[in-house]
Amino acid sequence: xxxxxxxxxxxxxxxxxxxxxxxxxxxxxxxxxxxxxxxxxxxxxxxxxxxxxxxxxxxxxxxxxxxxxxxxxxxxxxxxxxxxxxxxxxxxxxxxxxxxxxxxxxxxxxxxxxxxxxxxxxxxxxxxxxxxxxxxxxxxxxxxxxxxxxxxxxxxxxxxxxxxxxxxxxxxxxxxxxxxxxxxxxxxxxxxxxxxxxxxxxxxxxxxxxxxxxxxxxxxxxxxxxxxxxxxxxxxxxxxxxxxxxxxxxxxxxx
Amino acid sequence: xxxxxxxxxxxxxxxxxxxxxxxxxxxxxxxxxxxxxxxxxxxxxxxxxxxxxxxxxxxxxxxxxxxxxxxxxxxxxxxxxxxxxxxxxxxxxxxxxxxxxxxxxxxxxxxxxxxxxxxxxxxxxxxxxxxxxxxxxxxxxxxxxxxxxxxxxxxxxxxxxxxxxxxxxxxxxxxxxx
Amino acid sequence: xxxxxxxxxxxxxxxxxxxxxxxxxxxxxxxxxxxxxxxxxxxxxxxxxxxxxxxxxxxxxxxxxxxxxxxxxxxxxxxxxxxxxxxxxxxxxxxxxxxxxxxxxxxxxxxxxxxxxxxxxxxxxxxxxxxxxxxxxxxxxxxxxxxxxxxxxxxxxxxxxxxxxxxxxxxxxxxxxx
Numbered sequence: 001x002x003x004x005x006x007x008x009x010x011x012x013x014x015x016x017x018x019x020x021x022x023x024x025x026x027x028x029x030x031x032x033x034x035x036x037x038x039x040x041x042x043x044x045x046x047x048x049x050x051x052x053x054x055x056x057x058x059x060x061x062x063x064x065x066x067x068x069x070x071x072x073x074x075x076x077x078x079x080x081x082x083x084x085x086x087x088x089x090x091x092x093x094x095x096x097x098x099x100x101x102x103x104x105x106x107x108x109x110x111x112x113x114x115x116x117x118x119x120x121x122x123x124x125x126x127x128x129x130x131x132x133x134x135x136x137x138x139x140x141x142x143x144x145x146x147x148x149x150x151x152x153x154x155x156x157x158x159x160x161x162x163x164x165x166x167x168x169x170x171x172x173x174x175x176x177x178x179x180x181x182x183x184x185x186x187x188x189x190x191x192x193x194x195x196x197x198x199x200x201x202x203x204x205x206x207x208x209x210x211x212x213x214x215x216x217x218x219x220x221x222x223x224x225x226x227x228x229x230x231x232x233x234x235x236x237x238x239x240x241x242x243x244x245x246x247x248x249x250x251x252x253x254x255x
Numbered sequence: 256x257x258x259x260x261x262x263x264x265x266x267x268x269x270x271x272x273x274x275x276x277x278x279x280x281x282x283x284x285x286x287x288x289x290x291x292x293x294x295x296x297x298x299x300x301x302x303x304x305x306x307x308x309x310x311x312x313x314x315x316x317x318x319x320x321x322x323x324x325x326x327x328x329x330x331x332x333x334x335x336x337x338x339x340x341x342x343x344x345x346x347x348x349x350x351x352x353x354x355x356x357x358x359x360x361x362x363x364x365x366x367x368x369x370x371x372x373x374x375x376x377x378x379x380x381x382x383x384x385x386x387x388x389x390x391x392x393x394x395x396x397x398x399x400x401x402x403x404x405x406x407x408x409x410x411x412x413x414x415x416x417x418x419x420x421x422x423x424x425x426x427x428x429x430x431x432x433x
Numbered sequence: 434x435x436x437x438x439x440x441x442x443x444x445x446x447x448x449x450x451x452x453x454x455x456x457x458x459x460x461x462x463x464x465x466x467x468x469x470x471x472x473x474x475x476x477x478x479x480x481x482x483x484x485x486x487x488x489x490x491x492x493x494x495x496x497x498x499x500x501x502x503x504x505x506x507x508x509x510x511x512x513x514x515x516x517x518x519x520x521x522x523x524x525x526x527x528x529x530x531x532x533x534x535x536x537x538x539x540x541x542x543x544x545x546x547x548x549x550x551x552x553x554x555x556x557x558x559x560x561x562x563x564x565x566x567x568x569x570x571x572x573x574x575x576x577x578x579x580x581x582x583x584x585x586x587x588x589x590x591x592x593x594x595x596x597x598x599x600x601x602x603x604x605x606x607x608x609x610x611x
Contacts, residue, residue: 127268127271127272128272129271129272130272130274132274133336136332136336137336139329139332139333140332140333140336140337143337144406144410145341145343145383145384145385146343146385146406146407146410146411147342148342149343149348149410151411153348154348154351154352154355155352157345157348157349157351157352158349158352158353158356160345160349161349161352161353161368161369164369164370165368165370186367189367190367190368190370193368194368249357249360249364250394
């Protein structure tokens with residue numbers, strides 16, 4: 001910080017900011033932070049900023065803002081007291097008070113930074129391993145993902161599938177005459193597949209309307225034609241039983 | 256030849272932090288020691304690690320050295336890193352039940368049976384090693400066929416798929432809707 | 434009370450492979466030992482590491498334990514890494530001290546206290562893993578809140594944030610920004 005020059009010489013390189021510069025000037029002047037001689041310090045601050053500029057150092061707007069603020073405070077001190085003295089006085093005091101507070105806070109953290117710096121250089125460092133978790137996990141057997149799953153659970157899951165097929169969500173809530181044959185074919189095939197031991201044709205009916213029966217029957221004819229479903233009628237007028245054939249599974253991915 | 260305590264400590268520290276195995280040449284360079292001395296230090300370290308109360312061990316990999324843990328304690332490490340497996344979702348269980356009984360089966364078939372997309376649930380099952388690809392189906396697009404894995408059999412204590420109890424699907428009394 | 438050689442070895446191995454500091458509770462769970470026994474094992478390990486020829490050290494951080502290298506051998510590791518440990522810039526140290534003491538804190542608040550933009554220094558700290566985002570502040574723009582990491586403690590050899598000396602910070606009206 002010290003230099004042989006009589007004028008307050010600015011130490012290079014730059015300050016960490018305008019507060020840093022201001023704090024340095026105050027310390028150089030050995031004045032009380034609560035009782036800053038604004039006029040003198042403001043001039044020094046402006047000089048320092050000019051010097052920084054001439055040395056092509058980065059002078060951010062923050063420096064200029066604080067310089068302007070200091071000059072304003074200086075001018076207030078110099079000007080004759082205005083008519084509304086009280087008000088202006090309070091405002092000026094507030095400004096000074098705020099500056100002092102900011103300087104104090106900044107000084108405190110600067111000291112804390114110095115503490116950390118001392119810690120960083122003195123302690124000598126410990127180094128740590130970069131643990132390659134993935135490499136470790138390769139050797140670790142993952143927990144059984146089926147933990148707690150029983151046959152019963154699988155069975156219940158399967159029943160849920162069947163139940164959903166029986167409900168036939170999209171079909172049940174649409175008027176039968178709006179159901180396309182394609183959708184009905186898929187619906188019937190799905191249910192027949194889920195009843196490999198056979199299901200009655202009547203079982204296909206959900207609503208019981210004539211139209212539903214017609215569409216279901218057309219769908220069934222389609223499936224019989226393609227050989228995916230086999231129909232048996234043990235006796236005249238008895239229930240028609242439907243069975244999936246081997247071919248039933250031969251639908252393409254597009255279906 | 257003194258004890259070279261600092262160098263031994265440094266050697267251990269270097270092996271501790273190194274990401275890749277360190278060759279004796281590099282170690283010699285850093286510690287400013289010759290190959291014989293490095294060998295001696297490594298030997299010293301190895302002897303120290305031989306103690307039963309020591310969990311570390313000196314590993315030689317491709318002419319380099321690094322630290323590792325002893326096999327005797329690996330089960331403790333497994334506990335530390337054991338990932339609690341998340342319970343399978345209902346969707347995954349549905350997909351699994353279909354695959355278990357209908358295998359080999361394609362994703363399209365599973366989707367069709369469930370009436371909903373199953374890709375996410377299927378991916379989970381494959382990732383967890385419960386279900387795997389077992390081939391390709393003949394036909395357009397030659398879609399992947401899925402089946403259950405060894406792990407699936409093991410979990411249910413089955414010797415083979417034939418041991419799967421029959422699902423009496425036909426017997427299912429369909430809840431009379433409406 | 435036997436020697437518990439296997440458990441000591443396991444303890445060392447666990448500390449070796451753990452990514453984060455291990456608490457005595459977790460160690461006790463894995464090793465199936467009570468808190469007193471864990472303490473004893475840790476003590477044993479620390480005593481072993483005290484030997485000059487040992488390059489490792491047991492560090493306590495945030496009530497957890499972690500292995501590191503001894504400061505005495507750091508210069509050798511820096512040769513391996515081909516770089517002296519880079520000290521933080523003064524600006525970074527200022528930003529860091531503000532975050533350490535006032536966390537969680539926004540960049541705007543740090544800027545205000547320093548009277549200057551801190552984005553570069555802050556980015557460096559985040560990049561080094563010393564500082565991290567810890568959330569968002571309620572209010573306009575929901576600015577990011579920053580706090581220190583475990584890496585911060587490790588870097589400065591602190592056991593916890595309580596190890597930081599007390600600051601006599603006057604009531605700061607940080608909230609009145611602009």
